[in-house]
Amino acid sequence: MPTFMYVFRGGGYSTPGALSPAELQQHLAKWTAWTEELLAAGKRPQGLPLEYPPTGRTVRGRERIVTDGPYAESKDLISGTLTIEAASLDEAAALARGCPILELDGSVEVRPVLVPG
Amino acid sequence: MDEAREHVEDLFRRESARLVAALVRALGPANLALAEDVVHDALVTAMHAWRHEVPRDPAAWILQVARRRAIDVLRRDRRLDDEVPEASVDGALSAEADAENQLSMMFAICDDALSPETHVSLILRLLCGFSTAEIARAFLVDAGTIDRRLHRGRARLQALGALADVRDAVAVRARQPSIEHALYLLFNEGYDAGGALCADALRLAELLLGASAVEPSTVHALAALFCFSAARLPARVDGDGALLLLEEQDRRRWDGALVERGVAHLGGAAAGDHWTRWHLEAAIAFEHVRAPSLAETRWTRIVEYYDALLAHAPGPVIAMNRALAVCEARGVEEGRAALDALANDARLLRYSLFWAARADLERRAGRPDDARALWERALSLARTDAERGAYQRRLRE
Numbered sequence: 001m002p003t004f005m006y007v008f009r010g011g012g013y014s015t016p017g018a019l020s021p022a023e024l025q026q027h028l029a030k031w032t033a034w035t036e037e038l039l040a041a042g043k044r045p046q047g048l049p050l051e052y053p054p055t056g057r058t059v060r061g062r063e064r065i066v067t068d069g070p071y072a073e074s075k076d077l078i079s080g081t082l083t084i085e086a087a088s089l090d091e092a093a094a095l096a097r098g099c100p101i102l103e104l105d106g107s108v109e110v111r112p113v114l115v116p117g
Numbered sequence: 118m119d120e121a122r123e124h125v126e127d128l129f130r131r132e133s134a135r136l137v138a139a140l141v142r143a144l145g146p147a148n149l150a151l152a153e154d155v156v157h158d159a160l161v162t163a164m165h166a167w168r169h170e171v172p173r174d175p176a177a178w179i180l181q182v183a184r185r186r187a188i189d190v191l192r193r194d195r196r197l198d199d200e201v202p203e204a205s206v207d208g209a210l211s212a213e214a215d216a217e218n219q220l221s222m223m224f225a226i227c228d229d230a231l232s233p234e235t236h237v238s239l240i241l242r243l244l245c246g247f248s249t250a251e252i253a254r255a256f257l258v259d260a261g262t263i264d265r266r267l268h269r270g271r272a273r274l275q276a277l278g279a280l281a282d283v284r285d286a287v288a289v290r291a292r293q294p295s296i297e298h299a300l301y302l303l304f305n306e307g308y309d310a311g312g313a314l315c316a317d318a319l320r321l322a323e324l325l326l327g328a329s330a331v332e333p334s335t336v337h338a339l340a341a342l343f344c345f346s347a348a349r350l351p352a353r354v355d356g357d358g359a360l361l362l363l364e365e366q367d368r369r370r371w372d373g374a375l376v377e378r379g380v381a382h383l384g385g386a387a388a389g390d391h392w393t394r395w396h397l398e399a400a401i402a403f404e405h406v407r408a409p410s411l412a413e414t415r416w417t418r419i420v421e422y423y424d425a426l427l428a429h430a431p432g433p434v435i436a437m438n439r440a441l442a443v444c445e446a447r448g449v450e451e452g453r454a455a456l457d458a459l460a461n462d463a464r465l466l467r468y469s470l471f472w473a474a475r476a477d478l479e480r481r482a483g484r485p486d487d488a489r490a491l492w493e494r495a496l497s498l499a500r501t502d503a504e505r506g507a508y509q510r511r512l513r514e
Contacts (some may be wrong), residue, residue: 027164
């Protein structure tokens with residue numbers, strides 16, 4: 001079965017103060033439900049959420065210049081990844097439509113994973 | 118109420134309240150905004166980190182993140198005027214300090230310089246973890262009003278050097294009545310708006326009982342009242358969410374566990390040396406939950422309680438409820454006369470339930486046309502969909 005990577009961007013990065021504790025929890029419940037759906041459908045989801053608030057370093061060029069932090073707009077900042085198994089890119093993209101990040105100013109980039117051999 | 122499930126459903130706002138109280142206790146009320154930021158940040162972090170897997174002990178996880186953030190602020194941000202030792206943060210965040218943190222916050226909030234409405238708004242924000250918009254919805258008032266109350270309340274809190282000392286018996290007793298009053302308002306408003314806040318009012322009343330300097334009998338009476346009233350919530354609306362009259366409610370749906378909890382509180386309430394308003398209201402609520410049917414309710418006794426209550430705390434809504442009890446105890450005509458006698462009260466004239474009560478008595482007296490006009494009036498004043506649904510149903514019948 002082909003593997004696909006979801007690259008999540010944003011999703012609560014741009015307006016973190018806008019949600020109340022109850023709303024944050026309700027949003028989280030949608031993630032849990034979506035992940036469980038993928039599991040139940042045999043898509044073998046494996047997620048890697050990234051630290052919040054977004055921190056990190058970027059290393060660039062032959063000079064290996066290290067700068068602090070990712071520099072994208074908050075809605076474009078990578079907030080995590082998830083790999084799933086799906087029959088095709090179409091199916092993987094269709095599954096991504098159920099992702100709760102889309103309700104919170106975020107996006108999902110769907111990329112086929114290259115498997116050697 | 119299923120307590121385990123309830124707790125998980127409310128995890129974020131309960132933890133938010135717990136941690137804000139702890140951090141404000143450690144960092145001082147001047148740093149209220151900072152404490153709220155740190156806690157909110159921890160919750161947003163949890164929302165990101167738990168996307169695909171919730172940890173085994175979610176509360177402990179949030180606490181650790183909030184702790185780390187708070188310590189970071191202490192070390193780097195220098196937003197604090199005075200140095201706060203890290204050990205005091207750890208002390209305040211410990212499980213043993215939890216009840217006292219929240220009690221200190223509750224006593225600090227119910228400051229005499231603030232109005233009871235501001236007390237309630239602050240309690241909902243800081244001790245229940247609700248946002249301004251959620252408080253406004255639960256209270257059926259606009260968000261701007263809540264915002265102004267919170268602004269005033271925060272300014273007052275931030276000016277305090279420290280939260281209240283809940284072991285200072287003199288100070289605690291002096292402030293106890295305004296806390297009880299705030300919780301009573303919280304429960305009543307919550308009840309009218311559908312009951313979402315009633316569990317919080319009961320939780321905070323039981324928290325208050327944990328303060329050793331508090332005079333417990335009046336708080337027990339208040340908690341008993343909350344239990345008996347909340348026990349009736351599940352039967353209060355029909356399948357479409359429209360309010361049901363007491364006579365229409367399926368008593369089997371009343372929450373027996375809550376009634377028992379209320380009876381236990383009544384025991385504690387009886388230990389006091391005098392009856393308060395809460396005692397009388399709890400006694401009335403108890404008469405309702407112990408009666409097997411509307412007809413078998415001890416209405417004469419309820420009228421007596423209302424008479425005593427009116428002597429204690431005169432008010433139009435209590436007078437209205439007394440008139441309805443009179444109607445059951447002594448007949449519709451006498452009840453109508455008692456209700457009509459209140460028809461000049463400005464507050465009742467704006468109160469939909471007053472018009473609904475009058476309409477119902479006209480219906481029972483066999484004057485459907487008069488009843489109709491009164492239901493229309495009630496409908497025009499109704500504040501919730503549950504109420505509107507009930508009046509619309511009456512108008513269709």
